[in-house]
Amino acid sequence: MRPVRLSAATAIAAAAALTAVTGCTEKSDAKGGGNTVEVTATDDKCEVSKTKLSAGHVELAIENKGSKVTEVYLLFPDDRIVSERENIGPGTKQKLTAEVKSGSYQIACKPGMKGDGIRQKVTVSGGKAVKRDPRLDKAVADYRAYAQEQADATLPKVKLFTDAVRKGDIEAAKKTYANSRIGWERTEPVAESFGDIDPKVDLREDGLEEGQDLEKDWTGWHRLERSLWQDKKIGERDKELATQLDKDLKDWQNRVGKAVITPTSMANGAKELLDEVATGKVTGEEERYSHTDLVDFKANVEGAEKAYGLLKAVASENDPALTKELDKQFAALDKLLGKYRTGGGKDSYTFKSYEKLGKADVKELQNGVNALAEPLSKLAAAVVGKSK
Amino acid sequence: MTEITSGTDGASIPDEDTNSASPSRRSLLGWGGAGLALGAAVTGGAVAVGRSGDETVPAASAGGAVAFHGRHQAGIATAVQDRLHFAAFDVKTDDREQFVQLLKDWTKAAARMTAGHEVGEGAYGGLAEAPPDDTGEALGLKPSRLTLTIGFGPSLFEKFGLKDRRPEALVDLPKFPGDNLDKSRGGGDICVQACADDPQVAVHAIRNLARIGFGKVAVRWSQLGFGKTSSTTPGAQTPRNLFGFKDGTRNVSGEDNSALAKHVWVGEKDGPEWMAGGSYLVARRIRMNVETWDRTPLGEQEDIFGRDKREGAPVGKAKEHDEPFLKAMKPEAHVRLAHPDSNDGATILRRGYSFTDGTDGLGRLDAGLFFLAYQKDVRTGFIPVQRSLARADVLNEYIQHVGSAVFAIPPGVRDKDDWWGRALFS
Numbered sequence: 001m002r003p004v005r006l007s008a009a010t011a012i013a014a015a016a017a018l019t020a021v022t023g024c025t026e027k028s029d030a031k032g033g034g035n036t037v038e039v040t041a042t043d044d045k046c047e048v049s050k051t052k053l054s055a056g057h058v059e060l061a062i063e064n065k066g067s068k069v070t071e072v073y074l075l076f077p078d079d080r081i082v083s084e085r086e087n088i089g090p091g092t093k094q095k096l097t098a099e100v101k102s103g104s105y106q107i108a109c110k111p112g113m114k115g116d117g118i119r120q121k122v123t124v125s126g127g128k129a130v131k132r133d134p135r136l137d138k139a140v141a142d143y144r145a146y147a148q149e150q151a152d153a154t155l156p157k158v159k160l161f162t163d164a165v166r167k168g169d170i171e172a173a174k175k176t177y178a179n180s181r182i183g184w185e186r187t188e189p190v191a192e193s194f195g196d197i198d199p200k201v202d203l204r205e206d207g208l209e210e211g212q213d214l215e216k217d218w219t220g221w222h223r224l225e226r227s228l229w230q231d232k233k234i235g236e237r238d239k240e241l242a243t244q245l246d247k248d249l250k251d252w253q254n255r256v257g258k259a260v261i262t263p264t265s266m267a268n269g270a271k272e273l274l275d276e277v278a279t280g281k282v283t284g285e286e287e288r289y290s291h292t293d294l295v296d297f298k299a300n301v302e303g304a305e306k307a308y309g310l311l312k313a314v315a316s317e318n319d320p321a322l323t324k325e326l327d328k329q330f331a332a333l334d335k336l337l338g339k340y341r342t343g344g345g346k347d348s349y350t351f352k353s354y355e356k357l358g359k360a361d362v363k364e365l366q367n368g369v370n371a372l373a374e375p376l377s378k379l380a381a382a383v384v385g386k387s388k
Numbered sequence: 389m390t391e392i393t394s395g396t397d398g399a400s401i402p403d404e405d406t407n408s409a410s411p412s413r414r415s416l417l418g419w420g421g422a423g424l425a426l427g428a429a430v431t432g433g434a435v436a437v438g439r440s441g442d443e444t445v446p447a448a449s450a451g452g453a454v455a456f457h458g459r460h461q462a463g464i465a466t467a468v469q470d471r472l473h474f475a476a477f478d479v480k481t482d483d484r485e486q487f488v489q490l491l492k493d494w495t496k497a498a499a500r501m502t503a504g505h506e507v508g509e510g511a512y513g514g515l516a517e518a519p520p521d522d523t524g525e526a527l528g529l530k531p532s533r534l535t536l537t538i539g540f541g542p543s544l545f546e547k548f549g550l551k552d553r554r555p556e557a558l559v560d561l562p563k564f565p566g567d568n569l570d571k572s573r574g575g576g577d578i579c580v581q582a583c584a585d586d587p588q589v590a591v592h593a594i595r596n597l598a599r600i601g602f603g604k605v606a607v608r609w610s611q612l613g614f615g616k617t618s619s620t621t622p623g624a625q626t627p628r629n630l631f632g633f634k635d636g637t638r639n640v641s642g643e644d645n646s647a648l649a650k651h652v653w654v655g656e657k658d659g660p661e662w663m664a665g666g667s668y669l670v671a672r673r674i675r676m677n678v679e680t681w682d683r684t685p686l687g688e689q690e691d692i693f694g695r696d697k698r699e700g701a702p703v704g705k706a707k708e709h710d711e712p713f714l715k716a717m718k719p720e721a722h723v724r725l726a727h728p729d730s731n732d733g734a735t736i737l738r739r740g741y742s743f744t745d746g747t748d749g750l751g752r753l754d755a756g757l758f759f760l761a762y763q764k765d766v767r768t769g770f771i772p773v774q775r776s777l778a779r780a781d782v783l784n785e786y787i788q789h790v791g792s793a794v795f796a797i798p799p800g801v802r803d804k805d806d807w808w809g810r811a812l813f814s
Contacts, residue, residue, distance in 0.1 A: 264517050325603070329603055359572075371604075374602035377519045380518060381518035383517075384517050
């Protein structure tokens with residue numbers, strides 16, 4: 001099971017990354033045959049019908065003959081997950097499909113869904129290598145560079161904020177708070193894919209579990225946000241937290257380049273950014289003390305537009321109507337956001353305080369987000385080019 | 389591109405008179421739970437049975453599907469189903485072509501859902517990278533007599549150059565005494581009434597239409613209803629409202645064609661040509677103060693309605709359907725004031741539902757009647773009846789009208805090439 005503290009969006013991001021790697025796009029009854037491995041799971045065994053497979057689509061036909069609920073993984077040699085199926089009840093059958101290149105892999109059954117599991121080595125050889133559009137490889141590389149740039153640019157901005165906190169300068173800290181979050185918000189799906197960093201830096205008060213201590217266990221931006229806007233004071237603990245935030249984000253900066261990014265995870269990541277807006281920003285929950293939600297909102301939309309822009313050339317070949325609609329909806333949402341800008345030009349991040357928005361304004365923003373997120377959810381399919 | 393958004397590829401859309409390659413909700417029933425759990429990976433034999441024959445026969449012969457096509461829209465004269473999900477939408481696009489495409493896409497999806505099919509390519513078995521076309525919560529459920537009925541509100545005629553096409557009978561309702569209308573629970577450019585015997589089927593239908601509509605329309609407000617409060621089936625007992633009374637006994641029967649022609653359906657000569665075969669709908673959210681009602685003595689309750697509580701018989705009579713003697717009732721009795729004889733014969737077809745949206749924060753049940761009335765002309769239907777009720781009805785002490793909307797209900801979708809609103813937009 002996933003750690004409780006992972007946000008739903010993180011789980012989705014992880015799942016999206018997996019789907020992307022496996023890239024299984026055909027109707028499942030169309031494959032199988034020679035590349036099917038029968039996996040018989042029991043409480044202490046994980047038997048596989050063959051250990052040699054050809055590259056391309058493989059199918060794991062799983063039967064749980066044990067007494068415990070199990071899960072089955074197809075793993076890379078370094079334990080990264082190729083594909084997985086959870087919650088396979090006793091006496092039930094499930095199928096797992098994946099697209100694999102030649103190399104060695106492991107199949108793991110985890111009775112009781114715990115531990116490292118019982119493993120079997122399988123080898124994949126020959127076959128047709130999966131041919132990828134070089135433009136998509138470039139899109140991924142560019143997006144990876146973008147994520148790195150954002151992280152690199154964020155660190156000094158965070159330092160302005162944390163320095164102010166360390167100096168006990170409330171006004172300066174308030175002024176630099178929202179700005180310090182922009183890079184993170186732009187690349188949130190990538191940032192969140194490091195499940196251990198996200199809860200340290202971006203956790204909200206309601207994300208704490210029962211038994212966790214508000215003072216001791218809550219760290220990151222929003223904890224400082226509360227000190228600045230609600231408690232209106234900076235204590236010793238806040239200064240420690242500022243230093244901790246620098247350190248945790250440094251960790252993010254160091255690791256962001258290694259994130260698993262694929263064309264489809266980029267596309268779904270763009271949609272997730274809008275989902276973030278729809279669930280947290282539009283309600284004003286994200287920045288409940290500072291009310292700087294529109295800054296996050298704008299950054300999320302920009303990040304989504306960046307990913308979309310990189311994928312657009314390929315997507316528009318496969319589904320021109322979709323990209324036309326997306327162009328239109330991105331422009332419409334940007335225009336809508338512009339209504340709440342209180343200074344600066346088109347790209348300025350000076351926005352009205354979210355608490356000043358009326359119910360009708362919020363509904364209009366929600367409608368704008370829905371109008372963009374729904375077609376955006378179809379981008380991944382357009383990227384892989386399997387239009388229905 | 390999916391069918392939903394492209395909308396022009398009619399060839400792959402099965403409806404009740406064509407064969408289908410995709411499983412209907414109904415056909416899934418035969419496979420049982422295993423079929424659902426395993427999706428497309430179900431054992432071969434069952435797939436062959438489920439997918440080789442004419443899918444739509446089981447749906448229709450199960451008696452669960454109401455025909456979508458016809459001269460009138462289903463969901464008006466149709467025997468009232470048990471559940472309701474009613475939604476009003478605001479139009480968000482000013483691109484006429486895009487809006488027309490949405491109406492076509494909606495029609496296609498509505499035809500599929502009312503026949504018990506999934507929307508588009510279904511809820512599973514499609515691309516792993518894309519969200520499924522259908523949201524999936526109605527998989528395995530029967531068609532449940534789902535009907536989807538569309539209506540156009542006065543505000544729609546302010547758009548797309550439709551001003552001249554607004555029917556005269558589609559008037560803005562006057563303010564009635566006692567109205568306490570909440571704008572966020574009223575109005576709307578379009579409405580869709582989903583009625584079904586299973587609430588999940590009704591909710592699924594509205595949810596999927598809303599999803600198809602994102603970016604073109606947005607839900608303005610919606611209402612769930614249960615416990616139909618009126619009957620359009622003669623002989624059937626009138627269901628009770630949340631006050632525990634039978635109300636609306638003298639409803640227009642959905643089987644009485646001459647009464648329907650007289651009071652409900654817009655005739656060829658009644659108004660704009662595009663409305664012939666249509667009707668007009670008034671929707672009112674009527675909040676009931678159930679707590680104070682429950683403290684009201686029985687005799688007073690019966691006097692207020694003009695009926696007895698047990699049988700629903702009008703004052704001085706023995707049976708619910710006995711002709712009421714209005715003068716025997718108190719002058720302000722609800723039945724007396726609402727009766728056609730007190731309103732120059734004004735008659736409406738009611739198919740309202742009870743609702744409760746939980747409690748209101750003060751611990752009071754947020755409940756009441758979601759009143760739906762169909763009529764040939766709002767000016768001679770709902771308005772005179774409500775005028776006399778709003779002025780004097782003793783029931784007003786216990787109720788308040790808090791939401792209001794009025795819609796032109798276009799005629800039915802004739803066949804699979806026709807679509808909701810074609811006559812208006814052509």
